Amino acid sequence: MVHVDVEEERKEILKRYRKLLKQAKPVLKPGDTKLIKKAFNISLDAHKDMRRKSGEPYIYHPLEVALVCVEEIGLGTTSIISALLHDVVEDTDMELEDIEREFGHKVMTIIDGLTKISGVFEYGSSQQAENFRKMLLTLSDDVRVILIKLADRLNNMRTLGSMPRHKQLKIASETMYLYAPLAHRLGLYAIKSELEDLYLKYTDSETYIDIVKKINESKSYRNKFIKTFIQPIEDELIRQKFHFTIKGRPKSVYSIYNKMKKQGIPFEEVYDLFAIRIILDTELEEEKADCWQVYSIVTDFYRPNPDRLRDWISTPRSNGYESLHTTVMSNTGQWVEVQIRTNRMDEIAERGYAAHWKYKDSSGKSGPGLDEWINQVRSMLESNDGSAIEFMDDFRGNFFHDEVFVFTPKGELKVLPHGASALDFAFEIHTEIGAKCIGAKVNQRLVPITHKLKNGDQVEILTSSKQKPTEDWLSNVVTSRAKAKIKDALREEKKSAIIDGKEIVQRKLKSMKMDFTSEVVEQLRAFFELKTANEFYYRIGKGIIDPTSIKSFKDFKENQKLKAKATGKVKDESTFTKEIKSIKGSDHDQLLIGEDMDVVDYILAKCCNPIPGDDVFGFVTINEGIKIHRTSCPNALELLSNHGNRVIKARWTSQKEIAFLAGLRIVGTDRVGLINDVTKVISNELKVNMRSITVDSDAGVFEGTIKLYVHSTEHLDHLIKNLQLVEGVIKVSRFD
Numbered sequence: 001m002v003h004v005d006v007e008e009e010r011k012e013i014l015k016r017y018r019k020l021l022k023q024a025k026p027v028l029k030p031g032d033t034k035l036i037k038k039a040f041n042i043s044l045d046a047h048k049d050m051r052r053k054s055g056e057p058y059i060y061h062p063l064e065v066a067l068v069c070v071e072e073i074g075l076g077t078t079s080i081i082s083a084l085l086h087d088v089v090e091d092t093d094m095e096l097e098d099i100e101r102e103f104g105h106k107v108m109t110i111i112d113g114l115t116k117i118s119g120v121f122e123y124g125s126s127q128q129a130e131n132f133r134k135m136l137l138t139l140s141d142d143v144r145v146i147l148i149k150l151a152d153r154l155n156n157m158r159t160l161g162s163m164p165r166h167k168q169l170k171i172a173s174e175t176m177y178l179y180a181p182l183a184h185r186l187g188l189y190a191i192k193s194e195l196e197d198l199y200l201k202y203t204d205s206e207t208y209i210d211i212v213k214k215i216n217e218s219k220s221y222r223n224k225f226i227k228t229f230i231q232p233i234e235d236e237l238i239r240q241k242f243h244f245t246i247k248g249r250p251k252s253v254y255s256i257y258n259k260m261k262k263q264g265i266p267f268e269e270v271y272d273l274f275a276i277r278i279i280l281d282t283e284l285e286e287e288k289a290d291c292w293q294v295y296s297i298v299t300d301f302y303r304p305n306p307d308r309l310r311d312w313i314s315t316p317r318s319n320g321y322e323s324l325h326t327t328v329m330s331n332t333g334q335w336v337e338v339q340i341r342t343n344r345m346d347e348i349a350e351r352g353y354a355a356h357w358k359y360k361d362s363s364g365k366s367g368p369g370l371d372e373w374i375n376q377v378r379s380m381l382e383s384n385d386g387s388a389i390e391f392m393d394d395f396r397g398n399f400f401h402d403e404v405f406v407f408t409p410k411g412e413l414k415v416l417p418h419g420a421s422a423l424d425f426a427f428e429i430h431t432e433i434g435a436k437c438i439g440a441k442v443n444q445r446l447v448p449i450t451h452k453l454k455n456g457d458q459v460e461i462l463t464s465s466k467q468k469p470t471e472d473w474l475s476n477v478v479t480s481r482a483k484a485k486i487k488d489a490l491r492e493e494k495k496s497a498i499i500d501g502k503e504i505v506q507r508k509l510k511s512m513k514m515d516f517t518s519e520v521v522e523q524l525r526a527f528f529e530l531k532t533a534n535e536f537y538y539r540i541g542k543g544i545i546d547p548t549s550i551k552s553f554k555d556f557k558e559n560q561k562l563k564a565k566a567t568g569k570v571k572d573e574s575t576f577t578k579e580i581k582s583i584k585g586s587d588h589d590q591l592l593i594g595e596d597m598d599v600v601d602y603i604l605a606k607c608c609n610p611i612p613g614d615d616v617f618g619f620v621t622i623n624e625g626i627k628i629h630r631t632s633c634p635n636a637l638e639l640l641s642n643h644g645n646r647v648i649k650a651r652w653t654s655q656k657e658i659a660f661l662a663g664l665r666i667v668g669t670d671r672v673g674l675i676n677d678v679t680k681v682i683s684n685e686l687k688v689n690m691r692s693i694t695v696d697s698d699a700g701v702f703e704g705t706i707k708l709y710v711h712s713t714e715h716l717d718h719l720i721k722n723l724q725l726v727e728g729v730i731k732v733s734r735f736d
Helices: 006-027 032-046 060-073 077-084 096-103 105-116 125-140 144-158 165-185 189-203 205-217 219-239 253-263 284-301 343-351 353-358 368-383 388-399 422-429 431-435 471-476 480-511 518-527 533-541 547-567 636-642 674-686 713-724
Strands: 244-250 274-280 324-329 335-342 403-407 413-417 437-442 445-447 459-463 591-593 616-620 626-630 647-652 660-669 689-698 701-710 729-735
Touching: 006 032, 006 060, 006 077, 032 077, 032 096, 060 077, 060 144, 060 189, 077 105, 077 144, 096 105, 105 144, 144 165, 144 189, 165 189, 165 636, 165 647, 189 205, 189 253, 189 343, 205 219, 205 253, 219 244, 219 274, 219 284, 274 284, 274 343, 284 324, 284 335, 284 343, 335 343, 413 422, 422 431, 422 437, 422 459, 422 480, 431 437, 431 480, 471 480, 480 518, 480 533, 480 547, 518 533, 518 547, 616 636, 626 636, 660 713, 674 689, 674 701, 674 713, 701 713, 713 729
Parallel strands: 274 335
Antiparallel strands: 244 274, 324 335, 403 413, 437 445, 437 459, 591 647, 616 626, 616 647, 660 701, 660 729, 689 701
16 A cells, blocks of 8 residues: 655645645735635545545645636636535535535536536437537536636646546547537637647557657757747847747647648658747737738748738637737748737737636627627527537537638628538528528629638628528538528428328328227338338328328238238347357457457457557447447547447457558659569568559659558568668558
8 A cells, every 4th residue: 555645745735725826816806815715625625535546635636727727717716716616516415505605606606517517428429418518508607617627627638647548548539529629719729739739648649759759859959940030020129119029839749740640741841840929018009000010020031921821810710819820931941930919919819718808898898709609609509409419510510610701791790610601691690581592692793502601702692482491401501500590490391291291191091991000100110111200201291202102011011910820920020139249269369358358259440440559449339349449540539539438448469360451651762673672572571461552653753552461560560661671762651
């Protein structure tokens, strides 16, 4: 048993508590310290016998969450108290009423909201999405619930190292799926980046360590480069009497990884590895002019890339982000991103929502983008009565993408998600206009309802009273408002078709002298292979199924009765379950699965083709038993975060008898005999079976793909190393 020095721990707890008070000092009002002390003592007492997975006292967690709220989000006393107490109701017999009595109604509502959405959602997909929906509903009561939840999640991710591997994967994936986009949407960029980096650290640690190492190796060169790059800009800014600070910071590990993956390039080729940020100290009314003046100074020294100018000062993003971005060419031939903003904009960019409170305008409202966003979320929650999973996809699709700015014929600005169509715009104006939309005029040109809108488009909607929404409209819209309204209209239409269909079925059965009972309807549904009775009525009502075909059902039933009489058996059709059979004792127990690490049947997923040595997990599918995926599989994020209850542990044993199919992509400079040398390495050295090879040569550049059978990742790595030694080969990489 580990010896715990109680005195040392007590000192450490007090040290962390004092750090929290010190950080909070600027926002504290008289009497606040006393309240925070009371909350701290209650929490300390409530968790006194509890420890975290790492063995540390549990109280570290609420203290760290409160510190994130102050230090990184910029929240005040109410949030500090709520963060300190956020686990108390759940872990002890303290009730919400006790909290209300001690700290007032506001703290009680926030803790109530946090308790409702607590826990890593263990019940699988729809439950998880349902909880996420609940979490967003609390946004309409008090947005601090979500901000504290984000702080809680950040602390969980920072301490993920002490969790078992399968929990790490699940929590990290869930974070990437829900919380990182949420932080981004609330404008908390620092938190969003850290969550993404931590996700990568735990799901693909090799890549993460490699990128961090390379960032550190290039540090001194980078610092020298930044110094030289900003020198002339700095001198000119001083000459023009600007008050400013300049920061140079590397891009986050995850964004570098993303670029490498998307563009298929090594670390060395990621051109904008870092950004230079110029932050001005200027008056509110001078902000815009000053930022453009600085842009002009920067482009006097360095040539800008015209495609990379982003002006979020004239039209801020809907989460309140304001900044001027340009990418310029340095004297050494490197592209550098330069961000120009003021202190106010920088604080809003780093701290997001909370900073809005600090910079309220005279009417006492925060920036329009944020209030609009919260209203948008609210209306979406209220109009959505579909499944929670649908809602999740809607939410992520709608709120986590860039926007397009379009105008009405009168010049009013509308902000829609990237990829929005003319039909989305119509529903944005009014439900009735959307439902009757037959087309649009974009910049005076006639376009169909499916036309995708671009920044700056001016849109006029054309309608007809004869128009009605159809099923395929759903694939032509991206906003949740349009989706919800189309679904409403289709639902109404479906209802009346179901009523018509039911009447037709009743009449038809009557004419065939058959009873209209629930059992007959159930048999009809099964005969026509439909999921529900309503679906059957709907198809009859719409004329998709001809009512006369009910006659063939009657014939089928009578046939069955005759067969049953002849054989004396009635087949029971309800047992369609597939068992996962154990194959213990097989010669090649390659993969160990589940808590007890048994050997059971499995299928290797086609989407990522795992081979022995890969980091993998098992997923229990509905129809195909257990499927094995790589943790870096493109579908892993969705499976792990949305269907956590169906994920099981899996790891390879080190047997090497079985060969697995893998693919290699080879790029090089073409020469006579290159193919011969490549195939020689594969067949002679490692005795590998090659399944196929395709080669393409263009203007002296050679590109080929080879599919071959290998035993494990080590085997494959060995082969890749040998192929890279062949003269003329530039790059060898694995593909799935």
